[in-house]
Amino acid sequence: MALEQFSDVVQRCVTIQDGNFSSADFDLFQTVGQTCIEQGDSAQVLSIVIDEKNKNIVRCMGWNLLEPLVKVLLKKEDKNLPHCHAILTHLLEVCSPKELLVGLLEQIEQLDSGVIAETIILLLKPLQTVLLKLGRKKASSVGMALSTLLSQMVRLPVPLSKEQEEDDVFGLCRCCVELLGFVSPFVEEIKADARDSHGMSRENELRVEILKFCMKSLCEPLLEVQLKDADTLEKSPLRDFATGILVILNSIGESLPNLLGHSILRKREVPGFLEEEVRYPKESLASMAHLLFVQHIAMDIFPENLSTQELYEKTLVRLENSSLPVDLLDLKTFFSVPQVMKNVRCRINTLFPHFRCMLKTSGHAGVEGYIIKNIKNQTDFALKPGNGNEWFLGKHLLPLLQQVLCLPQGPETDLLHNLDRIMESLNLLRYLLIRDKEWENETGIWTELYKIEDNYLKPLRTALNMSRAHYEAELKRNKENTTGSKSPVCTVSLGSEKIPHMTPEMQTQVLQSALFTFDLIESVLARIEEIAEAKGRL
Structure with a gap:
């Protein structure tokens, strides 16, 4: 009976011009088509669906058959599996991609807890x-699909033991x-676009969606996963997934070292689709750091030349209010940091960002004075014939001078x-005005001198007079x-210890x-x- 009704509705709709089908036509097609498939008449449905004269009807209505097809395909022992697979394949060829997308995502969104994994695995390839x-x-459709998939996957219990992961x-x-295989072609498309445009665009819409997917995956499920090392579990799907996510991040132009030092404590707007805190959730970045440095995941794509200094720099930019918890004083290794930093020897192009970072985060005039003195030394080296280090000259040096x-x-200012910072900065400025000839202007100091006068020298003169x-x-x-008085003017104490009267x-x-x-x-x-007046600049 249902098969006859299905055949009748298809034959009747063939005569309707321009696909102007009524809602009743859609409802009847869906109802009787579903009944036919559930009753085992999928072979007959297949013959009707693939008939060329019915192509227009199938293109408009065929996606309504997804629900019964999925139900049958999940019953792997069903004798009608080949016919249902063939129907689904044909629908993917002729139906509107947008309608199919909606239909497939509906099947994923409405999952019962007992068939989540099976349904996702079944529908990933069609999707x-x-x-x-x-x-x-x-x-946007890729983003919607990935979000829907992850929202269902997080409902699945996370394996805690080696045996649970194996089973x-x-x-x-x-x-x-x-899921890694599912996103692969989209990652390759992003990489191809980058090659064609000679650079990775951070605002490429597909790239943004894949980035969101990676960040969500780092948070769930990877934040809860206790990964097993290769000695404990030789083949670990979860470890492979974690590795794959970090590889994808690297492939779409996200530098893992830069992500480690990402300033998640300061909210700022950036051009594009998302604010920084939405792009890079702190839970996701914490999960990534754990995978890299505790689990040693994907260390083969992590720069081997990331020095102690650079890791130290990445840590500094994450400090809140330029301060550290007092509990760190209980750690013996904490006291070794200054000595380690003193002994660090690194390339000049790594000193430059380190100087900027330290000036920004130290909050200590003595440290800042020491850094400024080193900037002077590096600039002096760069100005000598044969050295020509661009990091401490011209356009690179000017932001540091600011x-x-x-x-x-x-x-x-007190x-x-x-004092240490002020004296070293004045000595640096005096050195640049003497050493860098006005007509050469290798450091750019003569171009910026009028700004320095307004923004530094005049305020300093005012502060000095006050x-x-x-x-x-x-x-x-x-x-x-x-x-004539010998009595003390004040008493000073530090904690419970009194300091002698002044x-x-x-x-x-x-x-x-x-x-x-x-x-x-x-x-x-x-x-x-x-010096400046002698050259007619002030």
Whole structure:
């Protein structure tokens, strides 16, 4: 009966022009077609579907047969399997890719917990075929498909032991392996686009969707997985999946070292589709770091020349408020970091980003002064004939100088607290004005001098005048208040330990020392102004 109805509705619809089928036609086609397939008449349905004169009807309505086809195909012992496979293959050839995509995703979204893995594995290949038919506008559809697949996969229990991973009762391991094959052609397309355009575009829509997939996979299921090493489990699907995800990230232009140092603590907008925190969730980055450095996954694609200094730099940029937990003081290795850094010897082009990073994160005037002194040394080396290191000349050096030649709090900067930084920065500026001839301008200092005057020298002059006036007033007040008095002016304590009282004479010495320091800054500042004025630049 159902087969006759199916044949009748198809024959009637053949006469309808331009595919103007009614909703009743769609409902009847779906209902009787489903009944035929479920009753075992798939061979007859196949003959009707592949009939050339019915092609237009099948193209418009055929995707409605996906649900009964999937039900039969999941029953692997069913005698009608070959016919159902043939029907599905034909539908993939003639039906609208968009309608097929919706139909396939509906089957995945409506899964019962007992058939999640089997259904995903069954539909991955058809889904991939449909997506590839969408051409260059498939990015959002690929993203939707991957999101739907992952949302179902995370419902599967994660194997905890070696035996559970080997048995793979719930099928998560099989899904992970098949999913890598599913995304492979899309990754290859991204790589091909990069070759054609001579560079990887970060805003390539397909690339963004694959990046989102990798980040989601790092979070779920990989964040919960306890991977087994090769000695414990020689063939591990989950380890292969983790490796595959990191390889994909590398293939689509995501540098693993850069991801490790990604600033996830500071929210900022970037051009493109997603904000940084959405592109790179902190849980996903933490999972990636664990895979790399604890599980040693994909270390063959991790740069072997990533030095101790670079790893240290990646750590620094992740600090919150430029501070570390006090608990680190309990670790013996923590105290070895300064000595390790002192002994590090690395290439000049790795020093440059390290200097920028340290200036940004240290918050310590002594450290900053030491860095600025090293910048001066590297610039001096670069200016010598035969060296020509571009990292400390011209356009590369100028951003570094902008970090160096500034006052942390403008004219209100505490000059004494920042003395090391200020003196080294002035010495660097004085050196550049003397060493780099105006007509050569290899460092670019002469081009930027007017900006330096406005942004650094003038605020420094103001800060110097304010500080000197303040300390001179304090010195005068101290002398007036303490004439003939030997009593201490103040008591200072550190924790429970009292520091000896500061006598008026000692206070006077401190204030005079501060004024002497201001004179020292003044002398260097005046010399810089003289050099610039002699060349008619200030």
